[in-house]
Amino acid sequence: xxxxxxxxxFGQSGTEYAYDVYPVGIGLLKAxxxxxxxxxxxxxxxxxxxxxxxxLSARFDNHHKMxxxxxxxxxxxxxxxxxxxxxxxxxxxxxxxxxxxxxCNGYN
Numbered sequence: 001x002x003x004x005x006x007x008x009x010f011g012q013s014g015t016e017y018a019y020d021v022y023p024v025g026i027g028l029l030k031a032x033x034x035x036x037x038x039x040x041x042x043x044x045x046x047x048x049x050x051x052x053x054x055x056l057s058a059r060f061d062n063h064h065k066m067x068x069x070x071x072x073x074x075x076x077x078x079x080x081x082x083x084x085x086x087x088x089x090x091x092x093x094x095x096x097x098x099x100x101x102x103x104c105n106g107y108n
Contacts, residue, residue, distance in 0.1 A: 007045060007078055009036065011095030019078035026077070030057040033081040034092050037074035037104070048074040049104035050096045052089035056081070068104035 004021045011017065019036060022028070033056045037049040049065050049072075056079060063069070082089050101107035 004076070009047075009078070009096055010099065011092070012098035013095050015092075015095060017080055017092060017096065019080045021076050021078050024074055024077055028056040028060075028077075028079060029081075030055055031081045032056070032083055032086075032089065033079055034089055034096075035080070036078040036096070036102075037069045038076050038078055039073050040075045045076075045078075047096070047100045047102045048072040049102050050093055050100065052082070052086070052093045054086065065104045072103050 004023070007019050007021050009017050009019055017034070019034075024037070032052075032054045034050070034052045035056065036047050038045045038047050049069050051065075060066070060077075080092070082092065097105050
């Protein structure tokens, strides 16, 4: 599994998070982490959905927002392995959602 690039995302708090970028549909390693489904545009990345999971390898088989993610034309998944526990992953998710307000997280 080869990373296309690393992308910095900044939370509402100003914290910088480094994410590895992969095409949508690639198999991911079994690891806890945060993820961003994003659409690549000529001017940069647009986050479509931001989430967290205890297992990146299994989270996307039946993702509850996949219809929305596809409808919003996500082209890549950005992944940040995070072994610091669910509370820390949820804080990161909330920090990023607060800044970017993605469509599939309930913002239009």
